Amino acid sequence: MSTYDVRIWTIREYQGRDRKTGKDRKTYRVRWEVAGREFGKTFQTRAMAESFRSRLVVAQREGVAFDKPSGLPEPMARELNSRTWYDLAVAFVDMKWARAAATQRKSIADALTTVTPAFLSTRGAPPDAEMRRALYTWTFNKSMREGDPPSDLAPAIKWLKTNSLPLVEVASAATIRKALDLLASRIDGGPAAANTVARKRAVLYSALKYAVELRYLDAHPMDFVHWRAPKNEERIDRKVVPNPQQARALLTAVRERDPALEGFFACMYFAALRPSEVMHLRDDECDLPESGWGWLHLSGSTQHVGEEWSDNGEMREDRELKHRAKKATRDVPACPELVRILRHHRQHHGKPDGRMFNAPSARPGPVSKSTYLRAWRQARGKALTPAQQRSALARVPYHLRHAAVSLWLNAGVPATQVAEWAGHSVHVLLKVYASCIDGQDETARKRIDSALGTPPAGAEDTPEERPTGDGLST
Known part of the structure; x- marks a missing residue:
């Protein structure tokens, strides 16, 4: 759809404030009309605005038809729509x-796979499951895309390439809202977890920001859509945090089932x-004296990622510590109880490849995720009551880490020190990990009673002891 009915107006200057810095700034907007419909494009400098306006004027003078949907001269519209x-x-x-780390690569692919259906035409679409598999396993995996697509996915990939919307349509508010709504739903139609929505929304925002960076879009389209994401409860639920007695019972159950994994969970x-x-x-990163406190000198992490996402084709990938530089280390104290457990583990289960916790097979390598999760499920079944097993208490091993940080904070260790040991910022620590351990409420109430000078239960103030209205004893 094209037309020659075009009017081009003068550049309009706007005085305002930068939303990020708060400083005064000027913007320059080119305005024109195509078949009675007004279009506009804003630039940061007058020179850029004049350059764009001159292209429109030249096209109009040379008798070039203008595209009605985009409002641009047809050559520019074809470039944009491509x-x-x-x-x-x-x-x-x-x-x-x-x-990107392998885990981040998977996260990006997962988010893009979720939102892409919002940016496709629906005519002749392949089945949803086939389309998702093509996107996740091939399109959004750079390593896999270096070769030809598998024969079973080739038709779906061809359809995806030819039925993807141009960016000018992607940037519309209705399309962006449709993509955001997809982020908030699971495949089965139920609501997605708030942290999942936040993670995927961040990926979508970054992808569209990259389009702005490449000058494919003039402004970020998500900035103009008022869409409310599900509220993300970042604090750790105290119901998942085991107290010391429960934690030791779980460690005992692990030791009785698989002694080689007791130290794993104890850490x-x-x-x-x-x-x-x-x-x-x-x-060699474990300083374990015969008595007293020791130290763990952490130098990295080992991620289970899947061979198709790693650079070396291995199922696991060694990475730097989270939120740290590649060669950064973190020192964490080891209490005497942990020292005893690790010394026993080193003596009876150590292997010459240097890792403290190894897979039970002859092939050297760290213990697998499936192995330690299976051991944890069985330990919960033995150490916890039926009611506790049905609850969220210590449902996953990571809850032991929450319990450790909560214990340190409740013990009065300064937040700055806890953050350093745990590998977090103080802000994140106090916002997320400051959970109360099961049974700490009573202790807290007693401290408040002591501070207020509240008499013991059953005791009554005598008239002589009862304060008057001015707060002084009579």
Whole structure:
């Protein structure tokens, strides 16, 4: 649809404030009309605005038809429409791939797979499951895309390439809202978890920001859509945090089932290590004296990622510590109880490859995720009551780390010190990990009673002891 009915107006200057810095700034908007419909484009400098306006004027003088949907001269419209969401998403994945950890690569692919159906036409679409598999396993995996697509996915991939919306349509508010609504739903139609929505929304925002960076879009389309994400409860639920008696019962159950894994879970409870940090822990990083406190000198983490997402084709990938530089280390104290457990583990289960916790097979390597999760499920079944097993208490091993951090905070260790040991910022620590351990409420109430000078239960103030209205004893 094209027309020659075009009017081009003068550049309008706007005085305002930068939303990020708050500083005064000027913007320059080019305005024109195509077949009675007004269009506009805003620029940061007058020179850029004049350059764009001159292109419109030249096209009008030369008798070039203007595209009605985009309002641009047809050559410019064809260039714009040739850039599709599919092309942008693939370019975004390739840009992120080299510096992203394997787990982050999977997260990006998962988010882009979720939102892409909002940016496709519906005519002749393949089945949803087939389309998702093509996107996740091939389109958004740079390593897999280096070869030809598998024969069973080739038709779906061809359809995706030819039926992806141009970016000019992707940027519309209705399309962006449709994509955001997809983020908030699971495949089965139920509501997605708030943290999942937040993670996927961040990926979508970054992909569209990359389009702005490449000058494919003039402004970020999500900034103009008022969409409310599900509220994300970041604090750890106290119901998942085991108290010391429950934690020790779980460790005992693990020891009775698989003695080689007791130290694995003990590192998480007594030293607040992440599972990936425990898997990476090496013998020479453990300072374990015969008595007293020791130290764990952490140097990295080992992630279970899947061979198709790693650079070396291995199921696991060694990475730096979370939120740290590649060669950064973190020292964590080991209490005497943990020292005794690790010394026993080193003596009876150590292997010469240097890792403290190894797979039971002859092939050297860290203990697998499936192995330690299976051991944890069985330990919960033995150590907890039926009611506790049905609850969220210590449902996953990571809850031991929450218990450790909560214990340190409740013991009065300064938040700055806890944050350093746990590998978090103080802000995140107090916002997320400041959970109360089961049974601490009574202790807290007693402290408040003591501070208020509240008499013991059953005791009554005598008239002489009862305060008057001015707060002084009579």
